[in-house]
Each structure stands twice: as structure tokens, then as C-alpha cells.
Amino acid sequence: MKMHYSHSLSSRRIAQIVGIFVVVPLAVLAVVGIFMAKAQHLFERKYHVKTSLSKSYGLEPGSPVLFSGIPIGRVELVDLNDRGTVDVLLQLRSRYQELVREDSEARIAKSGVVVGQTLVDITMGSATKPALRDGAMIRAVEPKDIGELVDEIKPVLDSVKQTLLRVEDITKDMQAAVQAGGRVVGQVEEATRELPTLIASVRSTISSVEHTAASLPNLTGSITKSLALVDGIARDVKTTTSRLPAVIDSAEQTVRNVRELTQSVKGVTNELQPILETTQATMEDISTIVRGAKNTFPISTFVKNAGSAFADRSTPGLTSLRGDHVNR
Structure with missing residues (x-):
């Protein structure tokens, strides 16, 4: 193996x-x-600053400390003191010590808008203020809790509610406007259908206007002649008007003459009445004398003979005072 x-x-x-x-x-x-x-x-060299909070707000050792969004340290200690408040010890890098001034503030915030890691954000103080020394206190700005945020947001919510109600009203108005727009579109379509008839009417009107414009020179000449005639009549009227005072004077003189003649006729008529009455009485006396003479001899015989001599005459004539006819 x-x-x-x-x-x-x-x-x-x-x-x-x-x-x-x-x-x-x-x-x-x-x-x-x-x-x-x-x-x-x-x-790196570091130094410490202290602050105090009413509660921890989720801060814990190791939470970042930011300055203008740049990490400059961390939370070293979070502890409860005798007064019931929370003491926080911040460990900062010494290279940023000149940026943290006596009027700087330590704000407790979240890495997100509402949720996220709790952190400390230090604001820049005034350049005229001295930098914080190691172990100094920095003023803390505590975040608002949910109740305070709700109290602040409530007016905004009410305003949003009112805005939504207004939007609903506006929507209803817009719906009514859309319906009115639909009716208007229908009317426009109807007007469009009637447009050819309207165009034909306009063309007819244009033709009539052109015809009128063509006959305008003749009409202008006629008007010119009429104006000349009116001018002549005006001159005649003016001439006649200038003679009118003399005619009026002559008429007034004639009226006065007629009045005088009327007065004269009235006077003559008054004087003629007694003459006529005297003449009538004289005629009655003559008639009485003639009748008496006719009945007296030898005039009565002469009257009879004269009557028989003219009885056969058919020539009409006037009857004399003796009763015979007298030829004219």
C-alpha cells in the first residue's frame, strides 16, 4: 500500500x-x-462632549454623530441619571473640534424620514463663539413625539380634507362643463350641417351686393340730378321767400281795401233802404192813379179801342200799365 x-x-x-x-x-x-x-x-485623537435628554429616543452606544452629514464621532454612553433624565456622552474626533461651537446644537434625528437608525446631528455654531472644550455641555434639541406631530399635522389634514371637498366640487363642475361642452359640440355639428345653406345665402348676398355696386354709378348720377333739382327748388324757394314780404304787404292792403269796401256797401245799403221804400210807395200811388184814369171818360174809351187793336197780335211783349202788351 x-x-x-x-x-x-x-x-x-x-x-x-x-x-x-x-x-x-x-x-x-x-x-x-x-x-x-x-x-x-x-x-485619531478624540474628545468628549455631554448632553442631556428627557428620554433616549432610541439612542444607544455606537450611534453615529454627524456634522453637516459627515460622521465626526459616535455615541459612547447613554445612561439614566438621578433626575430621571438621560445623560449622553458623545465621542468626537479632535480634528473637528473647531467646528463645534458653544452655540452649536445636538439634534436627535432619524437616518430616514420617519424610521431608521437614531443619530445625533450637530449644527454649526457662530464663528464668533469659541469651540467647545473636552467635557463641555452641548445643548440638545429633542425631536417631537408622535402626539405633537399629529397635533401639528391635524390642521394640515383638515386643510387637505377641505381641499379634497373643493376638488370634488370642482370635479362636479367639470362634469357639468363637459356635459355643456357635449351640447355645444352637438350644436356645432348642427351648425356645420347648416353651413352649406348659410354659404349659399352668403353667396347670394354677395351677388346682390355686387349687382348693387354695379348699379351704383347710375344711382349716383340719379342722386346727383336729384340734388341739382333740389338745389334749383331751393333757389326758387329762396327767391319766392325773398318776394314773400311784398306779397304779404299787398295782401294786407287788399284786405284793408275789402274791409273799407264792405263798410261802404253797408253804408250804401243803409241809405238805399228808405229810397226803395219811397219808390214802392210812389209806384203804388201811380198804379192807383192809372186805375182811376182808366175808369174815367174818355180815357176808358181809348183803352177799349186800344185793347181791340192789339188783341190779334201774337208777338209776346210786356204788359203796360193799361193792361196791353208793349213790344221791345
Whole structure:
């Protein structure tokens, strides 16, 4: 049976191999430890600052300490004191000591928005303030608990609720507007269907306007003639109007003459009445005398003879006072 080659090795060779398997892992572990120590800044100088909290808020030893988002140390100790508050000891690297001032603040925060690792975030203080010494106290700003956050968020939630109600109302209005828009679209479609008829009407109107425009020169000439005629009439009226005062004066004179003539006629009529009455009485007296003379001899005989002489005449004429006819 063939033996393993290790049985043929000397004890010294075996010791060397075992030493290699022991030294190499130890060397690797040493290198890893050096890199880890360097990563943890174990070889840098450090100093400590203290703060006090009403409760731990999840802080524990080893929690990171940040400055403007850069790790500058860690929480070394979280412990409860006699007063019931929590003392926190922060271990910071000395190279950042000049950045942490007396008015700097240690804020307790989360690595996430709500959840995540609890950490300490140190704010930059005023450049005029001195840096914190080793073992000094830094003012802590505690985070708000859930109840306080809810109290602060409640008005926002109410505002969001009101906004949602308004959005619902706006949505209803938009639905009504969409329905109205649908009706408008229907009306537009109907108007579009009626558009050819409207275009034909417009074309007819345009043709009528063109025809009117073509006849416009003749119409303009007619208007010009009419204006000339009106101008002549206006001149005649003006001339007649200029003569009107003389005509009015003549008419007034004629009216006055007619009035005077009327007064004269009235006077003559008044004077003529007694004359007519006297003439009538004279005629009655003459008639009485003639009748008496006809009955008196020899006039009565003469009247009889004269009557027989004219009895056969057929020529009409006037009857005299004796009763015979008188030819004209």
C-alpha cells in the first residue's frame, strides 16, 4: 500500500507548514484589524462632549454623530441619571473640534424620514463663539413625539380634507362643463350641417351686393340730378321767400281795401233802404192813379179801342200799365 507523501516529510518541514497556516491567517487578521481600526478612526485623537435628554429616543452606544452629514464621532454612553433624565456622552474626533461651537446644537434625528437608525446631528455654531472644550455641555434639541406631530399635522389634514371637498366640487363642475361642452359640440355639428345653406345665402348676398355696386354709378348720377333739382327748388324757394314780404304787404292792403269796401256797401245799403221804400210807395200811388184814369171818360174809351187793336197780335211783349202788351 502506497503511503501519503506527508509521511515522508521531516518533522521540521511539517513544523514549517503548520507555522505558515498559523501565521498567514494571523497576518490577515492583523491587516483587517488595522483597516478596521483606521475605518473606525481608532488611531485619531478624540474628545468628549455631554448632553442631556428627557428620554433616549432610541439612542444607544455606537450611534453615529454627524456634522453637516459627515460622521465626526459616535455615541459612547447613554445612561439614566438621578433626575430621571438621560445623560449622553458623545465621542468626537479632535480634528473637528473647531467646528463645534458653544452655540452649536445636538439634534436627535432619524437616518430616514420617519424610521431608521437614531443619530445625533450637530449644527454649526457662530464663528464668533469659541469651540467647545473636552467635557463641555452641548445643548440638545429633542425631536417631537408622535402626539405633537399629529397635533401639528391635524390642521394640515383638515386643510387637505377641505381641499379634497373643493376638488370634488370642482370635479362636479367639470362634469357639468363637459356635459355643456357635449351640447355645444352637438350644436356645432348642427351648425356645420347648416353651413352649406348659410354659404349659399352668403353667396347670394354677395351677388346682390355686387349687382348693387354695379348699379351704383347710375344711382349716383340719379342722386346727383336729384340734388341739382333740389338745389334749383331751393333757389326758387329762396327767391319766392325773398318776394314773400311784398306779397304779404299787398295782401294786407287788399284786405284793408275789402274791409273799407264792405263798410261802404253797408253804408250804401243803409241809405238805399228808405229810397226803395219811397219808390214802392210812389209806384203804388201811380198804379192807383192809372186805375182811376182808366175808369174815367174818355180815357176808358181809348183803352177799349186800344185793347181791340192789339188783341190779334201774337208777338209776346210786356204788359203796360193799361193792361196791353208793349213790344221791345
